[in-house]
Amino acid sequence: MLDFFKKRKAKKAIKSTFKEYGHKIKQFDIDEYGRVEYAQWLHPFEGPKSVTKSQVNFYKEFAEEGQMIIDIGAHTGDTTVPMALAVGQKGIVLGLEPNPYVYKILEENSKLNQEITNIVPLPFAATIEDGEFVFNYSDASFCNGGFLSQIKNRKHKHNYELKVEGRDLQKFLNENYADRLSQLSLLKVDAEGYDKDILNGLSNLISTYRPNIMAECYKRLTKEEREELYDAMAKHGYTVYMNDIHYLSDGFVDTAKRVKLTKDTMSIKKHFEIIAIPN
Template identity: 45%
Template sequence: MSIILLTPNKINVLDYLKKSFARKKARRQFQEYSHTVDKFVLPEEGEVEFANWDNPLVKPVTLTQDEINFFKKFIPRGSFCIDIGTNIGDTTVPMAVAAGKTGTTLGFDPNPHVFKILEANVTLNKEKTNIIPFNYAITKEDGEFYYSSSEASFGNGGISNEIISEQGEFQLPQKIKGINLQNFLEKNYADLLPKLSFIKVDVEGADKEVIRSISELLIKYKPVLIAEVFSKSSAEDRTELFDLVASLGYTLYYFSDFVANAEIIKLESGKDLMKWKMLNFYAVPN
């Protein structure tokens, strides 16, 4: 009988091959993935938990005090904030920690597969956060829409009025619901709107359309706005996005990362959005 001993290098290679196969499978073949609850002990917040999705295509989230302090710059404790395009909650949770138990954080995402992980995160950190999740897209008008993804595990995706292959070859079997955010808030959270301090938008290239649909909220309540400039956005789209936000009475700033000491650059025109392939910006009311 012979015994084969695996050296550390061979173990690393086998682990790499196993993970590589899992990623390829996740891109082409749908399956449900559970989650793992990780705990982080932070200098100011103490222990904070996060439900990480076990999808091999999704990098595990690590919560840091520096990230929470980034959101604290814009979200006063006890205020009202909104995350549009939450995914599993990687920004929703630090936003909610910044707002605190006495604040309210609404999270919106139409993707049922990431939404179930968001719901898991809602059950954690109850003594520190108050998160209310909704499985909706934010759209100009209420309705039902198709949802497409570029990979079978549905870690990302976009909505449309019809099936469009360019948005991804994988389709949800059921339509998702879209709502007009202003109407929804005025009906359900009118008492909290005066406390609206912050809105984050990250919707896979549809940020301009979402911001246009919430423009009256931005004009009236003047929350800080964070949005993403999608990597595939054209120069025309980027200029239109800049002009839209600026026309609502906001000044825009590039920031390098969601950390308190991020590099910050004032954006003077739509041309400045061409300097990076993909970027996030924050906008503050004038």
């Protein structure tokens, strides 16, 4: 019992004290790709990350070699790296991460495996307009968080504020990647409840290029917010699914147990991943 209280006290101290953490390089041997390196963030609340063949194959279902993926809420690159392996060096993955402490790790991952990947890290959030915004995090060293002031539930327990840069992503893409947007095959959004706003801000891009969409139904969204998230995809002629991903010791494997969703079934589960496929 004494050890329990000591550990809880130590965790509380870590949570409330700012510290900038570095990274270590992990190596994974993957069939077809050889040795793949990954920069693991050493923040104590960051779980161990891996890169596996099953992860790469999952993204290959939605994007082919040479195509474009946009990873919004890339964090340290744990999704960005397998995405980049899926589309290869001739493809491109744009990874957005506004948290400067996390972005440093994402940037390190973009420098690794360059002979077989092409990752462009971008140090800003996808917002409705350009500007400076306040994000909320669950600890003083800014491990997990997002634009939580934009959801209706204020009991999110993310009390540490961080100012970040936000950009109108639709405008940024038109100005910088207009020549590649026709190759956009997958748009992934993981923004702690802000997903619907991002998707609505990219409405023209979605209706024009019709990429596959991955999003997250955040656990603290209200029924109304869940319905708005559904509409942000379905209004473009997409079929929306709850994606059942089983997490294994070597990474995640998509079991293909996808449940078709309607606006009325968006509360089928508290927190889940979404796959939206253009009809």
